Amino acid sequence: MRVVVPFDATNPKTRLAPFLGADERDALARRMLGDVLASVDALDATVEVVSTAPVGLDPLFDHVSVTADDRPLDAVVDDAVADTVRRAREPLVVVMADLALATPAALARLVDTEGDVVLVPGRGAGTNALVVRTPAFRTDFHGASFLDHRRAASDVGATVEMVDSFRLSTDVDEPADLVEAFVHGGDRTREWLTARFELDVERGGRVSLARRPGGTD
Amino acid sequence: MRVVVPFDATNPKTRLAPFLGADERDALARRMLGDVLASVDALDATVEVVSTAPVGLDPLFDHVSVTADDRPLDAVVDDAVADTVRRAREPLVVVMADLALATPAALARLVDTEGDVVLVPGRGAGTNALVVRTPAFRTDFHGASFLDHRRAASDVGATVEMVDSFRLSTDVDEPADLVEAFVHGGDRTREWLTARFELDVERGGRVSLARRPGGTD
Numbered sequence: 001m002r003v004v005v006p007f008d009a010t011n012p013k014t015r016l017a018p019f020l021g022a023d024e025r026d027a028l029a030r031r032m033l034g035d036v037l038a039s040v041d042a043l044d045a046t047v048e049v050v051s052t053a054p055v056g057l058d059p060l061f062d063h064v065s066v067t068a069d070d071r072p073l074d075a076v077v078d079d080a081v082a083d084t085v086r087r088a089r090e091p092l093v094v095v096m097a098d099l100a101l102a103t104p105a106a107l108a109r110l111v112d113t114e115g116d117v118v119l120v121p122g123r124g125a126g127t128n129a130l131v132v133r134t135p136a137f138r139t140d141f142h143g144a145s146f147l148d149h150r151r152a153a154s155d156v157g158a159t160v161e162m163v164d165s166f167r168l169s170t171d172v173d174e175p176a177d178l179v180e181a182f183v184h185g186g187d188r189t190r191e192w193l194t195a196r197f198e199l200d201v202e203r204g205g206r207v208s209l210a211r212r213p214g215g216t217d
Numbered sequence: 218m219r220v221v222v223p224f225d226a227t228n229p230k231t232r233l234a235p236f237l238g239a240d241e242r243d244a245l246a247r248r249m250l251g252d253v254l255a256s257v258d259a260l261d262a263t264v265e266v267v268s269t270a271p272v273g274l275d276p277l278f279d280h281v282s283v284t285a286d287d288r289p290l291d292a293v294v295d296d297a298v299a300d301t302v303r304r305a306r307e308p309l310v311v312v313m314a315d316l317a318l319a320t321p322a323a324l325a326r327l328v329d330t331e332g333d334v335v336l337v338p339g340r341g342a343g344t345n346a347l348v349v350r351t352p353a354f355r356t357d358f359h360g361a362s363f364l365d366h367r368r369a370a371s372d373v374g375a376t377v378e379m380v381d382s383f384r385l386s387t388d389v390d391e392p393a394d395l396v397e398a399f400v401h402g403g404d405r406t407r408e409w410l411t412a413r414f415e416l417d418v419e420r421g422g423r424v425s426l427a428r429r430p431g432g433t434d
Contacts, residue, residue: 015422106381121383124393124423125400125416143418147400164323166338169383173423176341176393183342183364199342201360205232206341206390 035186042104086135100185101167115161117153236392252403259321303352317402318384332378334370
């Protein structure tokens, strides 16, 4: 089993601006990547970060290979399907780098789910993670990709399963998502967020994050 | 086992205004309640809707009792804990009426999870569902209720477990949540939404819903 973690090292998390500055978005994206890799580590798998630009990882992840590849995500993943599923006849697992709530248990549920294609929906009909066990499957990560992936799997006669996990369905793209990472996220992400933010409990609305007076810049 | 489904029949889903008019919010809230009851039906449980005002249910749910009780949610649930857990020595399950994505399988995972208190977080650190098996537990549904409930359970020496389910963690409170109900929701909710809305795939942002030209009023 091979796990690919796509990472945008160039201009990560643009939809968190202007809530977070560019340096903050970069730092948070790396914290979330670290938390994802720490959880992926518990799987018995070869792990590869495919980054839009070269990126250094914590020495803890020395065994993880990093490939710089600035092509669109569809091309990267389709090539990985060809390499892994067609040629090596192993399952390919794709886990997005911003799943700050991922845990070993949630990822174990993902890879233990049978099916030619196993999908984890993201918020807004996106796709946050998938397992591909048939070489005929092609990805399309634009727009309502969960629906597109479900259709693409059906079109090639593949069986499709969905994994029901709040932890894996929560990607951190928009300011409102930061609350989930603050409350339920991995250690690296939570440490970074709690140094800078606190919960803001507004009457009648959902809880959000607010800058902590005297918090880390 | 007793399942309580609290329902706001008075002015439901205020945070969906102005995206939906008052009549629409009322209709959608009833559709979601129907989907929740249909999924709850698969559990071997006594089911009760506790509504802020009298509400009629589909004849399909003739076996579900409806109680009108306009007290705050904390008082309603704490009384249900006393009746069910302390007196009848049965587990009490609370499932919010806006969990349009709930399925029998997701609810089965909830009630099969061991623990004195079992929590399902909602978006923004809320609480979407819980199982109470200790009479000492008191609820507090305001603000970051997931954190408060976890603390309240610890304070009385209760074991706490969390259920990791996208379907149960997705409550439909804000316009952005409607996409999840549109894509993954139960039949009643999806039928109502698809007659009025379509997916709006905006470049670079999350997918949202837009009024369908010629859709049902």
